[in-house]
Amino acid sequence: MPSATPRAxxxxxxxxxxxxxxxxxxxxxxxxxxxGGYEQPQSETRYSVMSHQSSVESRVTxxxxxxxxxxxxxxxxxxxxxxxxxxxxxxxxxxxxITRDEDPNGYLLWNDSFVSTDRISEMKPFQxxxxxxxxxxxCRKDCLARNLAKMAKEHAEDYSFVPKTxxxxxxxxxxxNYAKDLKKKKKPKTFIVKPANGAMGNGISxxxxxEKIPANEHMIVQEYLDKPFLIDGYKCDLRxxxxxxxxDPLRIFxxxxxLLRMSTEKYIQPTDGNIEHLYMHLTNYSVNKHSDNxxxxxxxxxxxxxxxxxxxxYLRRNDYDVPYLWKSITDVIIKTMIxxxxxxxxxxxxxxxxxxxxxxxxxxxxxxxxxxxxxKLKPWLLEINRSPSFGTDEQLDYDIKSGVLEDxxxxxxxxxxxxxxxxxAQKAESQRRLFQQPTRKAxxxxxxxxxEKKKLSVERKKEELKDLLSRxxxxxxxxxxxxxxxxxxxxxxxxxxxxxxEKYATLLSNAFTTFLSGRATSLQKxxxxxxxxxxxxxxxxxxxxxxxxxxxxxxxxxTKQRGPVPLSSMPSSRAQMxxxxxxxxxxxxxxxxxxxxETESRVSSAHHSSRSRPPSAYTNGTASRPTSGRPTSAHQSxxxxxxxxxxGGQRSRSLTRPMSSRNRLIQNGILSSEVDDALxxxxxxxxxxxxxxxxxxxxxxxxxxxxxxEEAEWLLDKxxxxxxxxxxxIASYWLVKLDSIKRRKVIDIVRSNVRAVLQRTWxxxxxxxxxxxxxxNRVFNRLMWSHGxxxxxCFTNSGNAWETIFSKSxxxxxxxxxxxxxxxxQLCRDCLLIVYQFASDAKGVPQHPPQTExxxxxxxxxxxxxQSDKKPQTWTPTQSVSQRISRLYHTRMxxxxxxxx
Numbered sequence: 037m038p039s040a041t042p043r044a045x046x047x048x049x050x051x052x053x054x055x056x057x058x059x060x061x062x063x064x065x066x067x068x069x070x071x072g073g074y075e076q077p078q079s080e081t082r083y084s085v086m087s088h089q090s091s092v093e094s095r096v097t098x099x100x101x102x103x104x105x106x107x108x109x110x111x112x113x114x115x116x117x118x119x120x121x122x123x124x125x126x127x128x129x130x131x132x133x134i135t136r137d138e139d140p141n142g143y144l145l146w147n148d149s150f151v152s153t154d155r156i157s158e159m160k161p162f163q164x165x166x167x168x169x170x171x172x173x174x175c176r177k178d179c180l181a182r183n184l185a186k187m188a189k190e191h192a193e194d195y196s197f198v199p200k201t202x203x204x205x206x207x208x209x210x211x212x213n214y215a216k217d218l219k220k221k222k223k224p225k226t227f228i229v230k231p232a233n234g235a236m237g238n239g240i241s242x243x244x245x246x247e248k249i250p251a252n253e254h255m256i257v258q259e260y261l262d263k264p265f266l267i268d269g270y271k272c273d274l275r276x277x278x279x280x281x282x283x284d285p286l287r288i289f290x291x292x293x294x295l296l297r298m299s300t301e302k303y304i305q306p307t308d309g310n311i312e313h314l315y316m317h318l319t320n321y322s323v324n325k326h327s328d329n330x331x332x333x334x335x336x337x338x339x340x341x342x343x344x345x346x347x348x349x350y351l352r353r354n355d356y357d358v359p360y361l362w363k364s365i366t367d368v369i370i371k372t373m374i375x376x377x378x379x380x381x382x383x384x385x386x387x388x389x390x391x392x393x394x395x396x397x398x399x400x401x402x403x404x405x406x407x408x409x410x411x412k413l414k415p416w417l418l419e420i421n422r423s424p425s426f427g428t429d430e431q432l433d434y435d436i437k438s439g440v441l442e443d444x445x446x447x448x449x450x451x452x453x454x455x456x457x458x459x460x461a462q463k464a465e466s467q468r469r470l471f472q473q474p475t476r477k478a479x480x481x482x483x484x485x486x487x488e489k490k491k492l493s494v495e496r497k498k499e500e501l502k503d504l505l506s507r508x509x510x511x512x513x514x515x516x517x518x519x520x521x522x523x524x525x526x527x528x529x530x531x532x533x534x535x536x537x538e539k540y541a542t543l544l545s546n547a548f549t550t551f552l553s554g555r556a557t558s559l560q561k562x563x564x565x566x567x568x569x570x571x572x573x574x575x576x577x578x579x580x581x582x583x584x585x586x587x588x589x590x591x592x593x594x595t596k597q598r599g600p601v602p603l604s605s606m607p608s609s610r611a612q613m614x615x616x617x618x619x620x621x622x623x624x625x626x627x628x629x630x631x632x633x634e635t636e637s638r639v640s641s642a643h644h645s646s647r648s649r650p651p652s653a654y655t656n657g658t659a660s661r662p663t664s665g666r667p668t669s670a671h672q673s674x675x676x677x678x679x680x681x682x683x684g685g686q687r688s689r690s691l692t693r694p695m696s697s698r699n700r701l702i703q704n705g706i707l708s709s710e711v712d713d714a715l716x717x718x719x720x721x722x723x724x725x726x727x728x729x730x731x732x733x734x735x736x737x738x739x740x741x742x743x744x745x746e747e748a749e750w751l752l753d754k755x756x757x758x759x760x761x762x763x764x765x766i767a768s769y770w771l772v773k774l775d776s777i778k779r780r781k782v783i784d785i786v787r788s789n790v791r792a793v794l795q796r797t798w799x800x801x802x803x804x805x806x807x808x809x810x811x812x813n814r815v816f817n818r819l820m821w822s823h824g825x826x827x828x829x830c831f832t833n834s835g836n837a838w839e840t841i842f843s844k845s846x847x848x849x850x851x852x853x854x855x856x857x858x859x860x861x862q863l864c865r866d867c868l869l870i871v872y873q874f875a876s877d878a879k880g881v882p883q884h885p886p887q888t889e890x891x892x893x894x895x896x897x898x899x900x901x902x903q904s905d906k907k908p909q910t911w912t913p914t915q916s917v918s919q920r921i922s923r924l925y926h927t928r929m930x931x932x933x934x935x936x937x
Contacts, residue, residue: 111452114139117147120426122434126441132450143450148423156387159398161461162454167422168283168399170383174376175403175422177256178203178232183375186550194543197368198417199258203232208251215246226260226306228317235421237320242311260317261416262305265409267350269302273319273418274344276405277440278369279525281447282397283380285566286544287518288373289447289525290366293436296342300327319408325429336432343432356413365415366528369405372417373529374544378551381559393562394507402444443523491587498583504565505576512573530567538777541567725798726808726852732793733859738866740874748870755869763831766872770824779824782871786863787816808856811849814841815857819864830865 110133115124117138123146124134135142140158145151145165153169173179181201188195202211218225227246231239232254242260243249249257264271275295281287301316310316315327324330324340333339337346351358384399385391404424407415426441428434518527531537541563548559571579740748755762770779790812794803803809818838819827829837838861842849 111144111450112139112142113144113146114142115144115146117145117149117151118426119148120428122426122428122438123441126438126445130442130445132445143452143454144445144448150422153383153387156384156399160455161391161396161398161458162450163398164448164450165399166401168280168380168384168401169387170379170381171376171401171403171422173379174372175420176233177230177419178254180420181256183379183551184372187375187547190546190550191543194371197371197415199261201259202257204249204255204257205252208249211246211249211257226262226311228258228260229255230258230419231255236322237314237318238322240314240318240320240323242306242317244306244308244311260306261408261410263411264303265411265413266303267296267298267347270298270300271303271317271319272296272298273406273408274347274365275424276344276365276369276407277424277436278373278403278405279440279444279447280373280401280403283377283384283399284391284393284395284397286373286377286381286529287527288370288529289522290369290528291436291440291443292524292526293439294344295433295436296344296347297321297324298340298342300324300329300331300340321425332430334431339430341430341432343436351413361409361413361415365407368407368415368417370529370531370540371543372405372420374540374547377544378548378559382552394510394566400444400448402440439524443525446521446523447518447525449517449521494583494587498580498587501576501580501583504569504571505573505580508569508571508573508576537567542775542777722807723850723852726850726856729793729797729808730852730856730859732797733790733856733863736789736793736863738863738870740870751873752866752869755873762872766831766869767828769872769875770828770868774824776823780820782867783816783820783827783864785867786860790860808853811842811853811857812860815860816864819861827864827868830861 111131112135113127113132114135115127116135118124127144127146128134132144141160141163143163145159145163147165147167150167150172151165156165156167156169159165173183181198181203184195184198185201188198200214202208202214204211224244227243227249229241229243229249234240239255246257266272273296275297277291277294279289279291281289297319299316299319301313303316304310306317314323315329318324321341329340331339332341336343348358351361384397388398401422402424404421406418406421408418409415426437428437529540531540544567545560545563548563552559737745738748739745740751743751774782791803791809794806794809795801798806800806815838818841819830826838839854839857842854
């Protein structure tokens with residue numbers, strides 16, 4: 037503010053600062069009169085002073101109002117339900133305003149004990165509660181034992197991390213029978229008895245004789261781990277902190293540090309003389325803190341309570357595998373939470389019925405996992421605490437628990453704008469429900485024609501894709517925020533490893549089947565969409581663009597025909613574009629010329645032979661396999677499709693994206709001739725690389741481990757000669773015995789090698805952006821359709837049914853690209869047969885004994901001399917099945933000539 041200057045009617049000694057100070061008071065005239073040397077001002081002078089003073093007052097009032105508005109809307113936390121001072125301290129440090137009374141409208145609601153489901157149902161979407169409904173299914177000792185036992189029946193190897201447990205009084209007789217068997221075998225064991233809903237070590241006792249255990253008490257009995265891992269001779273267990281931020285979808289975080297709790301008497305295996313020494317056999321802090329030997333140390337390396345960082349350093353010094361230990365502990369935590377997920381998700385959705393799947397969770401939970409290590413360093417789950425103690429009796433308690441709370445509040449991402457944003461979302465949702473079009477009922481859709489049905493299906497698919505796109509973007513934003521703000525937490529579920537994610541998703545699906553059998557079907561589909569979604573944002577955008585293109589062309593959609601649509605009905609290129617490139621067809625080489633008569637005759641003979649096998653080479657001028665004696669699909673429309681497809685050098689637009697405005701300009705002849713020439717050259721090069729790809733694919737063979745190519749060809753011949761015998765066995769092996777993961781691995785044998793061929797031929801390390809790879813990828817997806825039914829259909833009379841994925845599309849592909857797809861289908865068929873034969877031989881029951889004198893088949897005679905002279909690759913009996921399967925695929929490629937640009 038500028039300094040005061042003398043004015044008419046004011047003494048020079050007066051200043052604006054004095055005016056400002058009195059301007060904040062009451063009577064302006066009286067204040068001005070109190071200034072020394074005041075004279076009666078003129079009318080205009082009085083007006084200037086009053087206007088300046090009023091402007092200052094208005095600015096001060098606006099600033100005060102803005103400041104008061106900020107104070108009226110803080111981020112409040114209701115901590116009336118907790119007794120821990122560290123919770124209050126960390127909340128204040130994180131920017132929360134602690135309410136004095138119990139405020140039901142606070143942003144954060146914290147309780148040390150479980151809250152009722154009614155209270156969770158009444159919560160607003162911007163609020164957060166530190167407990168999930170239904171979490172008692174793993175936090176009560178009896179419920180944990182019951183649920184883990186159910187999962188162990190289906191997955192015994194995956195759920196072997198809990199000691200053998202009995203729930204009394206219902207399983208008292210089973211306990212006694214087990215004790216009698218041990219007595220007969222002279223293998224005495226110790227049993228530990230715990231209250232079913234106990235905590236803090238209360239009511240725990242040990243028994244050498246299980247007959248003395250009370251029969252009518254509600255408790256659990258476990259086998260005592262009598263060979264634990266010891267540190268300095270003392271028994272110990274691990275308190276591990278786990279954060280669950282959401283159950284829909286499930287997201288689990290593991291804190292990088294924790295507590296190592298030790299007993300206060302050196303451990304001796306339980307006997308009748310020391311079985312009552314609880315300070316020796318129990319590691320609970322609530323029990324050992326009353327011992328005279330309890331050591332409360334200020335260091336993290338000494339005392340009766342230490343940190344998990346100390347444990348890691350101790351194990352490294354003694355040459356233990358620390359990463360493997362924590363991998364095992366992480367696996368135990370995830371599998372335990374998978375058991376809880378069906379109960380928690382069901383209870384949560386019952387409390388929050390209007391919330392959309394994948395939305396922001398109003399609940400979170402910090403769990404304390406108690407894990408004990410045995411002498412072999414195997415982790416054993418003891419119990420789970422849903423309200424772990426946040427007492428800070430020692431400095432290391434404060435350091436660890438304050439870090440858990442601080443990083444938890446950061447991950448929750450509670451903002452003051454959540455309330456306003458939530459109200460706006462509720463308003464938008466209400467308007468959407470109010471103005472949305474009523475859905476057609478089943479009987480109303482009977483009277484509409486095929487075009488309107490097509491439009492309805494396209495609209496329905498668009499809505500599903502939009503929801504999927506929204507969920508993918510939200511998951512990506514959430515993951516990005518978690519990666520930046522996780523602090524000392526590490527997300528362990530969903531894992532980054534896709535193989536592990538598929539494994540846990542399978543367990544999760546089985547858990548829903550076990551615990552929620554009535555709703556398992558719908559929830560399993562949701563699990564597949566959430567945890568096994570392979571679509572990226574770009575893929576969904578492509579599918580949406582395709583739907584919009586189909587919707588624009590909806591009026592010209594013909595009536596749907598019965599059965600697969602022949603390829604001859606695919607849209608052809610424009611006549612003017614074909615005229616421009618007629619000279620390219622004339623100048624092409626023999627390899628790039630028309631489809632050979634030999635290939636068409638082979639396809640024609642395949643149509644008339646029900647037992648013939650489709651040729652392995654679909655390119656022009658290449659030697660193909662004889663087709664006699666092989667079952668094949670009937671290619672009724674193949675020869676017609678070869679005529680109807682484009683033969684020029686034009687490059688089709690993307691299979692999934694609509695035609696851009698630039699492409700429209702090209703077809704309308706608006707672009708300059710120079711641009712047209714450049715595009716023609718680019719299309720010619722792409723056609724050339726596609727032909728080379730087909731040649732390379734025709735050089736590829738499926739390799740049988742330990743056998744030559746001739747022997748592998750002979751095995752395939754024998755399978756097709758005895759097709760009636762092998763058909764039901766192959767169908768049972770592919771469709772029943774193999775699960776989805778193993779079926780995909782069979783297809784991936786071909787997929788990975790096809791990627792390698794494309795990378796070498798196109799000289800492009802990232803082939804995902806290539807048009808040809810997108811076409812091939814659609815074929816692979818079709819073969820995996822309906823749990824592998826797509827590939828099995830290739831062995832039946834409807835073997836060309838996969839081609840309808842192109843005939844039903846508004847896009848068109850060239851004949852060379854179709855030949856490439858047919859070759860890939862043939863490779864996948866051969867790969868399945870080889871894997872089937874290999875699995876049969878691995879069981880020790882070879883179905884075709886080798887005949888060295890008559891090994892040569894008609895097809896093997898056509899192979900080159902270099903192939904026949906190649907020595908067979910041997911394998912040792914010590915190799916595992918997975919090691920031998922990894923060598924199933926063999927690729928032989930000729931040197932690719934350099935392309936002149």
